[in-house]
Each structure stands twice: as C-alpha cells, then as structure tokens.
Amino acid sequence: MATYTPMIQQYLTIKAEYEDAFLFFRLGDFYEMFFEDATRASQELEITLTSRDGGGAERIPMCGVPYHSAPTYIERLVEKGYKVAICEQVEDPRQAKGVVKREVVQVISPGTLMNEKGLHEKENNFISSVTVFEDGTYGIAFSDLSTGENSVTLLTTSWEDVVAELYIREAKEIVVDAEFSAERLQQLKERKVITVSYENNATLDSNFEHLVEELQQQKLVATFARLVNYLIRTQKRSLEHLQSVQFYQINQYMKIDLFSKRNLELTETIRTKGKKGSLLWLLDKTVTAMGGRLLKTWIDRPLLQQQEIENRLNMVETFMNQFFEREELRELLTDVYDLERLAGRVAFGNVNARDLIQLKKSLQKIPEIQQVILRLNHSYATELVEGMDPCERLEQLLERGLKDHPPLSIKEGDIIKDGYHDQLDQYRDASRNGKSWIAALEQREREKTGIKSLKIGYNRVFGYYIEVTKANLHLLPEGMYERKQTLTNAERYITPELKEKETLILEAEEKIVQLEYDLFLQIRDEVKTYIPRLQALAKVVSELDVLQCFAKISEERHYTKPTFSTNRDINIENGRHPVVEKVMNAQEYVPNDCVMSDDSQMLLITGPNMSGKSTYMRQVALTAILGQIGCFVPADRAILPIFDQVFTRIGAADDLISGQSTFMVEMLETKNAVANATQSSLILLDEIGRGTSTYDGMALAQAIIEYIHEHIGCKTLFSTHYHELTVLEKELSMLKNVHVSAIEKNGKVVFLHKIKQGAADKSYGIHVAELAELPESLIERARIILNEFEQPKEKDIIKDEAMKVDHNVGKEEQKEVETVTTASQLSFFEAEQKKEAKQMTSLVKSEKAVLNQLRDLDVLEMTPLDAMNALYQLQKSLKKK
Known part of the structure; x- marks a missing residue:
C-alpha cells in the first residue's frame, strides 16, 4: 500500500472491512469505485470503466455514478443480491489537513433495503438469522427493517424444515456465524436467490433487552441477538422502530411445506413465478399496503384454532x-x-x-x-x-406545524406553517416586508429619474442592484448611484440604503431555511415517540x-361460509377451483362435489388426461386453506375438518439445479408426505409412479396407497392412470373409486369434467394427442399400435387353444400342432389340419367380437332393463357360435 497515494490507501483500508460489498467511495459529487469493484460494477450496471493513476506501477480501474442518481444504481445492485457500503466524507474538505476523513455510514443489502422504490408495498422484506445449537436444534429469527416486525422460532427437526421456513417467509438475506456449514449455505443458494452475511456476536445489546422480555429460552434470545447485532453494525443509525419479538411455533398453524405452497400456487404461479394467477392474486382486494402484507401472511399461516x-x-x-x-x-x-x-x-x-x-x-x-x-x-x-x-395530539401537532403542500426536500424551507413558531414568523415578516420595500424602492426611483425601464434585480454574486439601460444613462444625475457592474447594454448600480436592506433580507431568508429545518427535526423527533x-x-x-x-x-x-366438523367429514357441494373459475368464464366452469366420511378416507381418482383430475384435487385443498384463513369458500355448501397439514404431489418438474430427475422429485415429495402426515392431514398425490417403468410405477403407487390407508389414515386424494389399481376398492375398506367422466362423439372425446362414482373405463390418451393437433399420420399410427397392444396376436391365441385341446400328444405331434401358429408353415399341414385351424380362428374371432361389444357397453349410463337386454343378446350370440 505504501506505493499508493494517500487517498487510495484510505480506500483500501476501508474496503478491507467490507470485502463482501461494493464500496461507494464519495469523491465530490460522485461515488467512485476502484480495482475489482470497478470492474464488476461496470459490468453489472453497464457503466463506463476508466482508470486513474493511484501511485502504483499500473493505472487503477475506476468507475463512478453521480451522487444524485446513486439510489437507482444501488437498487439495481441490491436486486441482484449484492451489498453496497456507502462511504461518505465526514469532514469539511476546506478544513481537512491532508486526505478528507471518510467513513462507511450504512450498508444497504437485500434484507435491509429501506428505499420505497426498491420495496414491494404489499410484501414484507425479511432478513433472517439462523443459529445451529450443540443439541442439533435450529433457531431462526426474522426481521422486516422497513416495518419493525420481529419474530423467532425454534426447530427441533431437520435442516430441510429450516430451508422450508426461509422459503415460505421469503427471506432475502440470511445472517449466520463464520463457522456455519458452507455445504448447507450452498444448498440454500441453489434453491433460491439469497444473500449470505456473517455475524459472530450473539450477545444482546442492553438497549434492545426490552424487545425480548417475552422470550423464555436463551436460544431464542441468542438467535435474535445475532440478527440485531448485524443490523446495528451495518445500519449505523437508530433502530427505535423495532417491535417486540414474537415467538411462534410452526405447529401453531396449518403447515404447508414448500412443495405444496408451490404446487397449489398460493402466492406465485409455477410457470411465471409471478403473483398473477395465484390464490393471492385472486384474493387481494385489500386497500392498504399493510392489509396486503397481512393477507399474504394469513395465506402462508392458516389457523388451527x-x-x-x-x-x-x-x-x-x-x-x-x-x-x-x-x-x-x-x-x-x-x-x-x-x-x-x-x-x-x-x-x-x-x-x-x-x-x-x-x-x-x-x-x-x-x-x-x-x-x-x-x-x-x-x-x-x-x-x-x-x-x-x-x-390525537400527534395529529394536532402535524396539523398545526406543517404546511399542506410542502416541498420534497426538507432543506429548502417552505415547510412550517405561519403561527407555529414566533422567531420564524419574525424572520418571515422581515423577508416579506424587505421584498415589499424593494418593490416600493423600484417605483420611487423610476419616478425620481423618469426612467420607466429602471429595475431592481438580484443575483447571488452581486446581491441586489439597480439596472439602467445605456440608452437612459443620460437621464441619471452624476454621482446619484455607485457603479457596480457594466454590461453590454446596461449599467448596474448600488446604494448604501439598498445594501443595508439586502443584508437584512438575505440574513432573514438564510435563517428561515435553517430554522425551518431545525423545527422539522423537532417534529420528527416528536413523531418518534x-x-x-x-x-x-x-x-x-x-x-x-x-x-x-x-x-x-x-x-x-358467490362464496359460502364453511362449517367445521369434529368427525373429520368432508362434504363440499358444487365446489370450484377459485382461480381457474375466475380465469375461465364462470358460466363454463363445471363444479364438483367432494364427499369423504368415516368410511371413505381415500378417493382413488381415474379419468382421461386433461379431464380435470388435478384441478379437482387442488380445489379441495384450496377450499380447506380458504376456510382456515377465515374466508368464505367457492362452493354451495362446505363442511370441512380442520387440517393440521397439507401435502401435495401435483405436476411434473425436474429439479435440475440439484441434479434431481422428475421421478426423484416425485419420490422426495411423496416421502415428505408419508413421513410427516398425521390422521388430521390432507394428502394430494397425482399420478405417482409415472416417472418410471409401468410395473415399477404401479407397484410403488399401490404400496403408497396401502401405506397411507393402513398407517396414516388421513384424507387422501390419489389420481392415477393405472386402472389396475381400482380393484383396491375391494381390498381397502376406506378407499373409494371415483372418475372424471368423458364421452366419445363422432370419434372425438368430450370432457365432461364431472366427478362420478366408480372407476374410468378408458384413458383417451390418443384423443388428447389429437386435440393437441399432432400430425394425422402419427395419430393413425398410434391407433394401430394401440390396437396391437390391446388385442393378443391371433397366432398366439391359436397356439394356446391348440395346446389346451390336445395336451396328451407326443412331442413330435405337439411340435406339429405348434406349427399351426405360423402362417408361413400352414402349407405343410394336411387339409384336415388346415380346416381345424380355420375353425378355431373363426371361433376365437367370434368370441373376441363379443368381448369387444361387452367392453363398449357403458353400464353406468344404462337402466337395469337395458343392461339385462344387452347381456341377453351377448349370451345368445355366444350360444350360436
């Protein structure tokens, strides 16, 4: 450093204390950055990178932003997750001996932002501290510096729950000690954009002890102390607005894990990560910014009492x-x-x-x-x-003291009302009367000299002056005025009387501005109380x-007031998905019932793709959440239990950042549900097992259903395309089959979006592909392949039947019978064998036709008499064969 200039040495000394922040170093009317800060800032802010001589062997990279526009640049850096240390000149350059003294006056970071432009008015801006204790418990404290809110909790579970809590509260910055696990911090950064800061001091300053009076555990105090000490160190100003710390337990409210919050799109949508299309977007009819923030808190924390x-x-x-x-x-x-x-x-x-x-x-x-x-x-x-x-007294003070339309700046005067302060009124009288005297003097001098264009003006260099154009100079008596300045077309003069009034007026105006500023600060200090x-x-x-x-x-x-059952019954009549209903035309939305009593803890939902299974499942969860935050629900009638937790696995998404496939994400979310759910929870599982092979997926899905049914017993909605699972209704007493209905018209599928009892008979996958307008040739080929899959090959049927007809033949004869299965070998058969094979083929085809007719019958839509007639015709057809 000895080779650098004193100013650069000063910069490097201060920068060493704030290595994790951009140092905005005040030089006159600019904030300058040097070295690596300058290089990075020029890229992030898209400003010009220059250089300067700093006394070393090479020129130093440098960039800067004007003082008056710095807030905009700071906001851009903070939005990207950076911190900015503001370094100001703290002594008058005119009085400095050597380098002007400079100090960092504030560190601005994502969690400490106070500028209104950088804050969302209806969202909290939380900074959090996390402390890991020797017994494996975690302390988490939250503070919103912009509102003064503080809260703290203690988790005895796992790091995943800590991550979930930080995610749900949307913390912008986390404060930890220097020994905190770098691996865990990296996991946190991978899952969300969050700024990490460090503070080792966990001893609470005595000035803030009144904030933790209600906290019973020292762990909680230490967790909050770490956060407060970081704020004291970085903000370097009054924190009088910090409110008492509220202790809460996550099991005081309905627990909605981060997977479920995302899948249900409570505060942001999965696709755009924006508010529009979320439950919060639908509900937000609040008028105030405070109400908007509280609404979001209530959605995150539904009640249990x-x-x-x-x-x-x-x-x-x-x-x-x-x-x-x-x-x-x-x-x-x-x-x-x-x-x-x-x-x-x-x-x-x-x-x-x-x-x-x-x-x-x-x-x-x-x-x-x-x-x-x-x-x-x-x-x-x-x-x-x-x-x-x-x-009331504060309102009266503000009404009496402040003008109704003050300027934006508090250092330009014109803030305080007349009559509020005697000394200020005297200064104003002198200023106003002095200006009136100037105007009267101008009129008198015009009359005295006969020069109608004579005027009295003012500038900051010469003060007040009398100006006479050169064309009228001959009208002035010699020595009447004292010449002050010569212009091209005029002369400017002064008089002893004018200078005396000037001193009085300017002194009054200067004192007015300073006194108004001092009075405003007094009012502000009164507001602080x-x-x-x-x-x-x-x-x-x-x-x-x-x-x-x-x-x-x-x-x-048109929502309705829900009622709550003590026997865990669900009875929702004509329930709707609140957001989908709003986005769609309300006239087109198809409402559905959901009835789950003591003998139906689990609904197994089948039906074609795009028919509305996921929407149906989500609307049940959203109805429960709406009820427990105290809002009416989208249904004609709703009886609900109070759920302690909601778990969802809906939708397919890779977690590429963490290197996890769709199937792994699916399994992790399912594991979270089955490991933590209680009998009072709600589980939504959508097409579990589809991310792996058919048999693997089906086995897993059945095992999960059985585990929830036998070991948890909570309300569960499980949708699947594995129609084979519908037989579980006979084996599991609390499971009921329902399906989303659809019909075929003219070869096209029509989704009815209506939930009905029983299992679906078809999946209509190819029809959905057709709706998506895949190429016609591709669709036709899919139909052919599907037909081959659904109908066993004729030769295999013949072989099976032949083996059944004569299983006693010798090996040589058996081989001859097997050759019936291959069309290319038929020519070697005797005429009698050919005839027998043809008869058997005809028989199998006839039976297959009857089976196809039976499969196409929609028994649920038939009357009992129609069903009996159809069955009679099929039996009659078989007897003929």
Missing part, C-alpha cells in the same frame, strides 16, 4: 350483510398511508414533510373508521376498534382491511 377461525368468518359475514358500512370503510382506507413503513422511516431519519402530511391524513380518518365499525354492532369488531389509538402506538394502530387497520377484502371477494364470487 376453531374459535379464531370463527371470529374471522363471522366478521366476514357481517361485512357481507352490511354493504354500505363495508364500502364506506373501503373508501376511508384509501386515505390511510402505510403506517408501519412510515414508522420505520421516521426511526431511520429519512422521512420527509410529505410523508408526515400523509400520516396526518391517515390519523384524521381513524375516528371515522371507528364510527363505521361500531355501526356493525358486532362484538369482535367492537373489541378491535375500541383498542384503536387515533393519536409515537412509533409503538402507530405500529399497534397499523395492526388493527390491516386486520380490518383483510376482513373487508374477504367479504368483497366472497360476495363477488
């Missing part, structure tokens, strides 16, 4: 019945700002006057919201709003928002 579920459902019912109050509430909520994130910005010190005006308007709506909710005359609603704190009350208020407002949202969507989509 029936009383809590009933409280929500009853509120939804009340909102549905009282339309005008609900619509009035929605209108009031449109004027409620994001109180949670506003509190975070107040604590962080990056709130502006416009934000506080939004806060004032929000608080002004709270009394009106309370009145609307009280008119509902509902006990749970009344309990909610009676605890609402409108923070209300942060806990604002956060508590936000929780009530967001809950009301989600409940009215459920009512609105339930009314629009």
